Amino acid sequence: MxxxxxxxxxxxxxxxxxxxxxxxxxxxxxxxxxxxxxxxxxxxxxxxxxxxxxxxxxxxxxxxxxxxxxxxxxxxxxxMVRTFQLVSVFNSLKVWENLVPCITWSNKLNQSFWKFLTSSAYNTWDSAKEILELVELEGYAQVVTAELSYGDRRLLEIALSLSLKPxxxxxxxxxxxxxxxxxxxxxxxxxxxxxxxxxxxxxxxxxxxxxxxxxxxxxxxxxxxxxxxxxxxxxxxxxxxxxxxxxxxxxxxxxxxxxxxxxxxxxx
Ligand SMILES: Nc1ncnc2c1ncn2[C@@H]1O[C@H](COP(=O)(O)OP(=O)(O)O)[C@@H](O)[C@H]1O
Ligand SMILES: [Mg+2]
CATH class of the missing domain: 3.40.50.300 (P-loop containing nucleotide triphosphate hydrolases)
Structure with a gap:
C-alpha cells in the first residue's frame, strides 16, 4: 500500500x-x-x-x-510535514525557541497528558538541543534567528519539520x-x-x-x-x-x- x-x-x-x-x-x-x-x-x-x-x-x-x-x-x-518555498521560521525568536511549539505538539501526541505535564519543561530544551545538533546549529541556539544566514534558516526549518517526527x-x-x-x-x-x-x-x-x-x-x-x-x-x-x-x-x-x-x- x-x-x-x-x-x-x-x-x-x-x-x-x-x-x-x-x-x-x-x-x-x-x-x-x-x-x-x-x-x-x-x-x-x-x-x-x-x-x-x-x-x-x-x-x-x-x-x-x-x-x-x-x-x-x-x-x-x-x-505529514512540509517546508515552504520561502523559508518559514520565526525570525524574531531565538533559534532554539523556534522549536518549542513543534516539540510541545509532538510530545502531546506521543505522551500521556500526565507525563507531558510533569516532564515537558525539562524535555523541551533537551529535545531542542538534540534536534539542533542533528542539523549542526547547536552553536546558534541562543542567537536571534534573523541573524542566521538563509542557508542556516533553511536548516532550522528542516529541524522544525523533524521535531514533528514526520x-x-x-x-x-x-x-x-x-x-x-x-x-x-x-x-x-x-x-x-x-x-x-x-x-x-x-x-x-x-x-x-x-x-x-x-x-x-x-x-x-x-x-x-x-x-x-x-x-x-x-x-x-x-x-x-x-x-x-x-x-x-x-x-x-x-x-x-x-x-x-x-x-x-x-x-x-
Ligand atoms: N493562491 C493562488 N491563487 C491564484 N492562483 C494561484 C495561487 N497559487 C498558485 N496559483 C497559480 O497556479 C499556477 C501554479 O502555480 P504554482 O503551484 O505556484 O506553480 P509552481 O510551484 O510549479 O511554480 C500558477 O499559474 C499560479 O499563478
Ligand atoms: Mg512553487
Missing part, C-alpha cells in the same frame, strides 16, 4: 486550472523528486496534499485514510536562494534521512537531486506528464519538449548537469 495517493486531483483558481487530474503515489520510505517549469502547479499540489487548499475535485489518501477534507494540523499529527516530509524547493556550499550542507542532511523518512522534494536544479531521488515526476501545466526512474524520465521526449519546446532527447549526463538546469533556470 502506498503511503500517499491522489486520485483525479484538480484545483481551479477562477478560470485557471493549476492542478489537473493528478494521480500521484508516494511509496513508504522512497524519495520522490518533483520537477516542472515555473507555474506548472508543483506548490499548489503540495498545498492540496497538506490541506492548505481544498481541491476543486479529487481525493487524497494517506495511510489508507481519506484525508481530502482534513485540516493541515490533523495531517501534521498523522505525520512519516512524510514534503520539501518545496529547499535549495532555492542557497549558495553551492549551503546546498551541499542541506543535501547532506537530507541524505541522512533518506530511507528513514518518506521524502517528496520539489526542486528546479535537477543536478542537485538526480543522485538523491529514487523516482522522478515531471509536472507541466497542472499535469504529471512523466514519472519513473530519474535517468529514464530525463530522456523522455515529452519532458524534453516541455523544457525545450521541441522533440529532442539529450544525454542524461548533459541534461542533469547543464542543459536541464539552464532550461529550468530560464523558466523560473
Amino acid at each position: 502506498s503511503l500517499l495517493t491522489t486520485n483525479g486531483l484538480v484545483k481551479h483558481f477562477g478560470g485557471l486550472t493549476a492542478v489537473n487530474d493528478v494521480n500521484l503515489s508516494i511509496e513508504e520510505n522512497e524519495t520522490l523528486g518533483i520537477i516542472g517549469p515555473n507555474g506548472s502547479g508543483k506548490t499548489t499540489l503540495f498545498n492540496l496534499l497538506t490541506g492548505f487548499f481544498l481541491p476543486s475535485s479529487g481525493k487524497v489518501t494517506f495511510q489508507g485514510r481519506d484525508i481530502t477534507r482534513l485540516s493541515p494540523e490533523r495531517r501534521v499529527s498523522m505525520g 512519516k512524510l516530509l514534503l520539501l518545496d524547493e529547499p535549495f532555492s536562494g542557497l549558495s553551492d556550499v549551503e546546498i551541499t550542507k542541506v543535501l547532506s542532511l537530507l541524505k541522512t534521512l533518506k530511507g528513514k523518512v518518506t521524502i517528496a522534494i520539489i526542486e528546479h536544479k535537477i543536478s542537485a537531486i538526480v543522485d538523491f531521488i529514487d523516482r522522478l515526476s515531471v509536472m507541466n501545466e497542472g499535469h504529471i506528464i512523466c514519472e519513473g526512474g530519474p535517468s529514464e524520465v530525463l530522456r523522455d521526449s515529452l519532458v524534453n519538449e516541455c523544457y525545450w519546446g521541441k522533440e529532442e532527447t539529450f544525454e542524461v549526463e548533459r541534461q542533469s548537469e547543464t542543459s536541464f538546469d539552464r532550461a529550468q533556470n530560464s523558466s523560473f
Whole structure:
C-alpha cells in the first residue's frame, strides 16, 4: 500500500486550472523528486496534499485514510510535514525557541497528558538541543534567528519539520536562494534521512537531486506528464519538449548537469 495517493486531483483558481487530474503515489520510505517549469502547479499540489487548499475535485489518501477534507494540523499529527518555498521560521525568536511549539505538539501526541505535564519543561530544551545538533546549529541556539544566514534558516526549518517526527516530509524547493556550499550542507542532511523518512522534494536544479531521488515526476501545466526512474524520465521526449519546446532527447549526463538546469533556470 502506498503511503500517499491522489486520485483525479484538480484545483481551479477562477478560470485557471493549476492542478489537473493528478494521480500521484508516494511509496513508504522512497524519495520522490518533483520537477516542472515555473507555474506548472508543483506548490499548489503540495498545498492540496497538506490541506492548505481544498481541491476543486479529487481525493487524497494517506495511510489508507481519506484525508481530502482534513485540516493541515490533523495531517501534521498523522505525520505529514512540509517546508515552504520561502523559508518559514520565526525570525524574531531565538533559534532554539523556534522549536518549542513543534516539540510541545509532538510530545502531546506521543505522551500521556500526565507525563507531558510533569516532564515537558525539562524535555523541551533537551529535545531542542538534540534536534539542533542533528542539523549542526547547536552553536546558534541562543542567537536571534534573523541573524542566521538563509542557508542556516533553511536548516532550522528542516529541524522544525523533524521535531514533528514526520512519516512524510514534503520539501518545496529547499535549495532555492542557497549558495553551492549551503546546498551541499542541506543535501547532506537530507541524505541522512533518506530511507528513514518518506521524502517528496520539489526542486528546479535537477543536478542537485538526480543522485538523491529514487523516482522522478515531471509536472507541466497542472499535469504529471512523466514519472519513473530519474535517468529514464530525463530522456523522455515529452519532458524534453516541455523544457525545450521541441522533440529532442539529450544525454542524461548533459541534461542533469547543464542543459536541464539552464532550461529550468530560464523558466523560473
Ligand atoms: N493562491 C493562488 N491563487 C491564484 N492562483 C494561484 C495561487 N497559487 C498558485 N496559483 C497559480 O497556479 C499556477 C501554479 O502555480 P504554482 O503551484 O505556484 O506553480 P509552481 O510551484 O510549479 O511554480 C500558477 O499559474 C499560479 O499563478
Ligand atoms: Mg512553487
